[in-house]
Amino acid sequence: xxxxxxxxxxxxxxxxxxxxxxxxxxxxxxxxxxxxxxxxxxxxxxxxxxxxxxxxxxxxxxxxxxxxxxxxxxxxxxxxxxxxxxxxxxxxxxxxxxxxxxxxxxxxxxxxxxxxxxxxxxxxxxxxxxxxxxxxxxxxxxxxxxxxxxxxxxxxxxxxxxxxxxxxxxxxxxxxxxxxxxxxxxxxxxxxxxxxxxxxxxxxxxxxxxxxxxxxxxxxxxxxxxxxxxxxxxxxxxxxxxxxxxxxxxxxxxxxxxxxxxxxxxxxxxxxxxxxxxxxxxxxxxxxxxxxxxxxxxxxxxxxxxxxxxxxxxxxxxxxxxxxxxxxxxxxxxxxxxxxxxxxxxxxxxxxxxxxxxxxxxxxxxxxxxxxxxxxxxxxxxxxx
Numbered sequence: 001x002x003x004x005x006x007x008x009x010x011x012x013x014x015x016x017x018x019x020x021x022x023x024x025x026x027x028x029x030x031x032x033x034x035x036x037x038x039x040x041x042x043x044x045x046x047x048x049x050x051x052x053x054x055x056x057x058x059x060x061x062x063x064x065x066x067x068x069x070x071x072x073x074x075x076x077x078x079x080x081x082x083x084x085x086x087x088x089x090x091x092x093x094x095x096x097x098x099x100x101x102x103x104x105x106x107x108x109x110x111x112x113x114x115x116x117x118x119x120x121x122x123x124x125x126x127x128x129x130x131x132x133x134x135x136x137x138x139x140x141x142x143x144x145x146x147x148x149x150x151x152x153x154x155x156x157x158x159x160x161x162x163x164x165x166x167x168x169x170x171x172x173x174x175x176x177x178x179x180x181x182x183x184x185x186x187x188x189x190x191x192x193x194x195x196x197x198x199x200x201x202x203x204x205x206x207x208x209x210x211x212x213x214x215x216x217x218x219x220x221x222x223x224x225x226x227x228x229x230x231x232x233x234x235x236x237x238x239x240x241x242x243x244x245x246x247x248x249x250x251x252x253x254x255x256x257x258x259x260x261x262x263x264x265x266x267x268x269x270x271x272x273x274x275x276x277x278x279x280x281x282x283x284x285x286x287x288x289x290x291x292x293x294x295x296x297x298x299x300x301x302x303x304x305x306x307x308x309x310x311x312x313x314x315x316x317x318x319x320x321x322x323x324x325x326x327x328x329x330x331x332x333x334x335x336x337x338x339x340x341x342x343x344x345x346x347x348x349x350x351x352x353x354x355x356x357x358x359x360x361x362x363x364x365x366x367x368x369x370x371x372x373x374x375x376x377x378x379x380x381x382x383x384x385x
Contacts, residue, residue, distance in 0.1 A: 002211035007090040008225045009207030016176040019203040023092035032073045047076045047086040100193035104187040105177050107199040110259025112119040116140045119171050122193030127271035143201040148178050169202040185215035242294040251276025257315040266315050275378035289329040294335050308385045311342045313377040318349020327355035331362040346373035
């Protein structure tokens with residue numbers, strides 16, 4: 001999965017015309033000093049790392065002068081979260097914020113839809129908002145090939161309570177997000193927060209962008225992003241060698257699925273039901289014993305090197321792949337690796353009835369409906385807290 005750093009995502013935002021604060025990338029103290037001098041104090045120093053929770057980890061700091069910059073920059077550059085390293089810094093001009101929103105859009109390739117998720121509660125974990133105040137989170141689905149009209153985007157903005165010029169600004173941003181998903185091989189755009197500044201201007205304060213790994217060859221800019229990466233999580237390198245897409249997250253529900261859209265939809269549903277995904281892992285086409293072994297060994301290491309995995313959710317849409325073969329592979333590999341956590345497996349496809357029987361005999365929770373499987377996984381994880 002091609003998760004981008006904040007400053008990389010913002011380069012894509014710039015191409016799309018999504019408003020941003022002035023900012024510059026810095027890779028050492030000297031470059032940070034020069035960037036701050038050009039932008040003018042106060043500035044925000046933001047560690048660039050492929051993980052959430054930067055603020056809580058002390059990797060985002062507002063500095064008012066050069067002395068403060070010299071104090072915080074070395075610490076942020078040396079920062080880590082869950083074995084991941086800060087790659088560089090983004091120095092941005094500070095601004096007075098009046099309001100913060102949450103906006104995201106993603107492809108659900110399984111349902112062949114684009115999902116917009118929006119909330120008036122930005123700057124916080126959207127899963128927490130969904131769990132505590134679900135009425136503050138709005139979702140809207142559109143067919144992938146649907147020609148979204150400006151007036152429809154305006155209705156989404158109106159639903160968040162916007163009027164006048166701010167309504168027009170937000171509508172424009174939503175249309176540009178739609179364009180980005182369709183023209184730049186993006187799978188997810190998340191802006192948290194999207195900020196309303198003093199004076200009414202709306203800008204993207206943060207970016208979370210996922211690009212399609214299979215389309216990197218079409219985009220020289222994406223290739224440049226990947227070439228500049230500092231290797232941090234050894235599991236990502238291992239997954240790359242196995243030919244699977246993997247990103248470590250910070251939850252307790254391990255995830256394996258086939259298809260990036262299906263896995264992203266699974267992580268989203270876990271969060272909606274009050275759970276926290278431990279990883280993103282897409283095994284790609286097929287689910288042979290070897291591929292299942294590689295995938296489960298990675299998730300096992302996630303639990304051994306980070307937060308413990310309380311339950312493992314396997315979500316397989318079989319297609320022409322026989323579900324009984326998938327089920328046999330999952331059971332065989334679980335026993336081979338000595339995995340003790342509960343398994344929840346969702347299977348759909350050829351020979352799914354036979355596959356379900358194999359899983360149930362092995363003591364696994366087996367489902368054909370994705371929502372039911374996710375609810376069960378969250379229930380198991382929450383019961384262990």
